[in-house]
Amino acid sequence: MQLLVNIDHVATLRNARGEGYPDPVEAAEICENAGAAGVVFHLRGDRRHIRDDDVYRLKKSVQGILDFEMAATDEMITICREIEPELCTLVPEGREELTTEGGLNMKTVFEDYKNRVFPAFKDTDIKLSLFLDPNPTDIELAHELGTHAIELHTGTFANAPDEESRQKELDRLKKGAELIHDAGMIVNAGHGLNLDNLPILIREVPHLHDISIGHALISKALYLGLEKTVKEYIRIMNA
Ligand code: PXP
Numbered sequence: 001m002q003l004l005v006n007i008d009h010v011a012t013l014r015n016a017r018g019e020g021y022p023d024p025v026e027a028a029e030i031c032e033n034a035g036a037a038g039v040v041f042h043l044r045g046d047r048r049h050i051r052d053d054d055v056y057r058l059k060k061s062v063q064g065i066l067d068f069e070m071a072a073t074d075e076m077i078t079i080c081r082e083i084e085p086e087l088c089t090l091v092p093e094g095r096e097e098l099t100t101e102g103g104l105n106m107k108t109v110f111e112d113y114k115n116r117v118f119p120a121f122k123d124t125d126i127k128l129s130l131f132l133d134p135n136p137t138d139i140e141l142a143h144e145l146g147t148h149a150i151e152l153h154t155g156t157f158a159n160a161p162d163e164e165s166r167q168k169e170l171d172r173l174k175k176g177a178e179l180i181h182d183a184g185m186i187v188n189a190g191h192g193l194n195l196d197n198l199p200i201l202i203r204e205v206p207h208l209h210d211i212s213i214g215h216a217l218i219s220k221a222l223y224l225g226l227e228k229t230v231k232e233y234i235r236i237m238n239a
Contacts, residue, residue: 001202001237002037004067005230006190006214011041011049024050025057027226034230038065038086040190040212042100043079044093045071052079059083067129067212072109072117081124087210089151089188090117091131099215100191103132103153106141118145129188134169134176139183149186151212152176154201158192173205181207188212195220198236211237 010024028039039062041050058066066085070076071093080088090113091100109117121128129149132138133156142150152173160166177187190212193201202208213233221229 001208002065002210003035003230003233003237004038004040004065004190004210004212005031005036005217006040006042006069006212007031007218008040008042008049008214009218011051011054015049024054025061028058028062030226031230032062032064034227035234036064036230037210038062038067040067040069040089040214042069042091043076045073045075046095055079055083059085065210067210068126069131072113077117077120080126081120084124084126086127087129087149088121088126089129089131089212100131102155103135103138104130106130106132106138110141110145113145118147129186131190132176134172136176136179139176139179143183143185147185149188149209150176150180151188151190151210152180152205153191154189154193155191157201158194158197170200170204173201177205177207186210190214192216195232195236198233199239202237 007024007027010022010027014022043050043055067087067089068080068085069089069091072090092104127148129151130142130147131151133153157169160169180187186209187207188210189208193213194216217229
C-alpha cells in the first residue's frame with residue numbers, strides 16, 4: 001500500500017492571489033522527500049487549479065508515480081499522451097461540481113471508452129485506472145475494457161451520516177476490492193480520506209494499492225507542515 005498525494009489544493013491557494021506561490025511542484029517534491037510514492041493532479045477542463053504549465057513541470061520533477069487524473073476528453077488525452085505519466089485515472093467531470101462527485105457510470109461510457117478512449121492509449125505505456133463506485137456491474141465492465149486498475153470511490157464511506165450507512169458502504173468497498181483483485185486488476189482508493197477514517201478503511205478493505213489523498217492532507221499541512229503530515233499518513237498506513 002502506498003500514498004499518492006493530490007496536490008490540486010496547493011494550486012488552488014496559489015491561484016487565489018495570482019502569485020507564483022505556493023507552488024504545487026515544490027509541494028510535490030516535499031511530499032516525495034517525506035516518503036510519498038508519488039503525486040496526483042487533476043487537470044480540469046476549466047483549469048481551475050492545476051494548469052498546463054504545472055503539468056509539464058511536474059513531469060520533469062516528480063521521481064515517483066505521477067498520476068494524471070482527468071476526464072476522457074480528446075484535449076486531455078492529447079496532453080496525457082504527451083506527458084506519459086505512469087498512471088492515468090479517468091474520472092467523470094462536471095462543470096459545477098466542487099470536487100469529483102462519484103465514480104464513472106460504466107454503462108453510459110462503455111462504448112465510448114471501448115471505441116475511442118482505450119484505443120487512444122494502446123500504443124503507450126500509460127496504465128489506465130477508472131474511478132468507480134463499488135458496483136459489481138461497473139467493475140465487470142471496467143474489466144471487460146482491460147483497465148489496469150480501478151480506484152474505488154471512498155467518498156460515500158467517508159461522508160456517511162451514521163455508523164450503519166458507513167458499515168454498509170465499507171462492506172460494498174470490501175466486496176468491490178475482492179472482485180477487482182480476483183479479476184487481476186489493481187485496487188486503488190481515494191476521496192474524502194483523512195487521518196480518522198483511513199485506519200478503518202485499511203482495516204476492512206483488502207488489496208489496497210495506491211491511496212490518493214488531497215483535501216484533508218493539505219488542510220492538515222497548514223497546521224503541521226507538509227513533510228510531517230505526509231509522514232503521519234504513511235505511519236498510519238504502515239501501522
Ligand atoms: N481520487 C479522485 C479520483 C479524486 O477526484 C479526488 C479529488 O480530487 C481524490 C482522489 C482526492 O480526494 P480528497 O481531496 O477528498 O482527498
